[in-house]
Amino acid sequence: MARLLLSLVILSACICCSPAARDNKGTEFILTFPENEQRDLHNPKVFIACTHSSGATVTITTPSNGVTTTVHVTYGEVKQVEVDRVAVELRGSVKSNKAVHITSDVEIVVYGVFAERASSDAYLALPTDVLGTEYFTPCAAPKPPKPSEIGVAAVQDGTTVTIVPSQAVMFDGQNYAAGQAFSVGLNRFETLQVQAMQDLTGSKITATQPVAVLSGNQFAVCKPLGEQQVGSGDYVVEMIPPVDTWGKEFVTVPLTKHTGGDLFRVVAARDNTLVDITNENTKSLNSGEFWEIDVPSDGYRHVTSSEPVLLVQYSKTGKVDNTVTDPFMMVIPPVAQFETEYTFATVDLISTNQLRTDHYVNLVMRSAEKTGLRLDGQRLPGDTTWHDVPGTDFAAVQLNISAGTHTVRHLSPIVNIGLFSYGFTNLESYGYPGGLRLAQIAALCSTTAPVPADRVDNDCDGRVDEELLNGIDDDGDGLIDEDLAGSNCADNRDQYRTCLQQRCRNLAP
Known part of the structure; x- marks a missing residue:
């Protein structure tokens, strides 16, 4: 009986004192915006969604100009807050002070949205409590003279950031060869950007204290490697998960509207990483190397690896299949980081022809567990078409959704779902994971x-x-x-x- 009482006390203490979950929801965010096209000089925005019925009080500060805005976000609402472009946009390959600081009294979901005319993308922001000290960056093949780029924002004073670029770069007027490490000291809210006219995919970022890392391209076409990068392009950007949260199993789902396939890149953090992809030969990657595959628009792939990797999906230029689409870059969370429930928001884009933005969501889950799935509290329509993922017990579905905030959950708390949110309009697009766990499964x-x-x-x-x-x-x-x-x-x-x-x-x- 004493043993039972002791177990009861321990269990009660554990339940009552559970720490904050490691996921994309948080109460503090520090982010920035890598450089976009300087066309109509639209301001970037932060989109804020609240998962609490009581709402959230959120403060957004741009340290470079001292401007602070406080807003109340109600449950089910997407609050949009513009931030001054000069105060937050990274420009050039230099050190700067272009952070955005966001705090809330309860956990919120935050997106960074940079919608410029014919050059837009958005990213899911990661809170400060899940940031790390080791990253490898995904970018895309540049369309000269538009560079690929890496952005870093410091969370704490006295942080030393070391960058090992995969291509030759110039930073603060100094030239560095591919593979040549250089270090930059940053204090809290200080930032840096590294740009190159070559593809910076596979560049390594380490820091003495946790930092936020974003990467992408100022303007990319997203055609396969070896093809001329011509056609309609777009700004592409994502906030990158730290290496200690990477995984070894993934499922890929094609993007709605495209008929010319999607690009995927697998980025390795460790030497001798064996990667196996459905319908492809196994490939060995060393640290910082990547494998790009071109998957047909009716193809579903299972990706496994011997060591943790990062998987990224690219929407191609609409010119490859004459569709009303455009490029974006989207991190694909590993199966082990799928969530059981999501609150996510769509993004309205700037269309040159005043067309509406069409919003979509791709869902992945084990086929036997589909009946417990709920979108905005409702079952999916009976005629919903699911696609089996070859060689697995997973199934995937593509859904057209309305603009605004949505929820996806399963009735069982141990059934996990992969969710990917994206949208298209004329010469515009966005894409990001709808959410993810950020457990340190690779540590x-x-x-x-x-x-x-x-x-x-x-x-x-x-x-x-x-x-x-x-x-x-x-x-x-x-x-x-x-x-x-x-x-x-x-x-x-x-x-x-x-x-x-x-x-x-x-x-x-």
């Missing part, structure tokens, strides 16, 4: 006590929160209740008592 791991929904790999199996507190081996690994998802046990007092009683019975000798 050195030590087993820890299970805390519900802590986004920690408690049992070091490369997955997080895959068990219910039910005395059953939900993930089939021979262990019981070793890595707990959130459930009514933690959230509902009536269910909490029942769950604890069941837990005590499971602990009985």
Whole structure:
């Protein structure tokens, strides 16, 4: 009995004191905007969505000019806040002070949106509590004289950032050869940008303290390597997850509207990384190397690797298939970082012909679990077309959605879903993951006590929160209740008592 009481006390303490989950929702964000085309000089925006029914009070500050704006964001709303372009846009290959600081009294979802005429993209912002100290960057083949680019923003004073560019670059007037490391000192809210007329994919960024890293191109066409980069282009950008959150299994889904296929790049962080892709030969990559594949518009691929990798999807120029589309770059989260529920927002773009923006979402999940899926609280229509992913038990679907804020969730807290949000209009596009977990599944791991929904790999199996507190081996690994998802046990007092009683019975000798 003493053992049962002790277990009950420990479990109660764990549930009550669960740390903030490692995911894209947060209460503090530090971000910036890599350089875009200087056409109509539109200001960038931050889009803010709130997942709390009580709403959020959010403060947006641009340290370079001292301007502060405070807004209240209600549940289900997308609040758009313009930020002064001169104060936040990185220009040239130099050090600067162009950060945006966002704080909130409750967790929020933030997007950086830079919509310029015929040159737009958006990215999902990552909160400061999940940033890291090691990154490798994805970019695209440049369309000269428009460079590929890397942006960095510091979170803490006294941060030393070391950059190993994959191509020759000039920074602050100094030339550096490909592979030649150079370091830059940054204080909190200071930023830097590195640009090159060659593809900076695979450049390595390390820092003595966590930093935010963004990369992409000022203007890219996104045709396959070896093809001339001509046609309609676009600004492409993403905020990059740190290496310690990368994964080893991915599923790719084609983009709606395109008929000429999509580009994908696999970027490796470690030497001798073996990558296997459906219908492709296995390839070995060393640190900083990447593999680009061109997947047909009816193709679904399963990607696995021996070491953690980053996977990025590129929408091609609309000229490849004469569609009303344009390039964007989108990080594809690994299966292990899929979420069980999402709150995400669409982005309205600037159309040269005053056309509306068409918004889409791609969803991925295990085929047997589709019945519990809910979009904005509703089942999907009965005629929804799902596509099986060859060689796996996953299925994927492409959906047309309305503008605004949406939710996707599963009735079970241990069923994970991949979600990718994007949109097109004439000569414009955007794309980003709808959300993701950012558990440190690629870092050195030590087993820890299970805390519900802590986004920690408690049992070091490369997955997080895959068990219910039910005395059953939900993930089939021979262990019981070793890595707990959130459930009514933690959230509902009536269910909490029942769950604890069941837990005590499971602990009985």
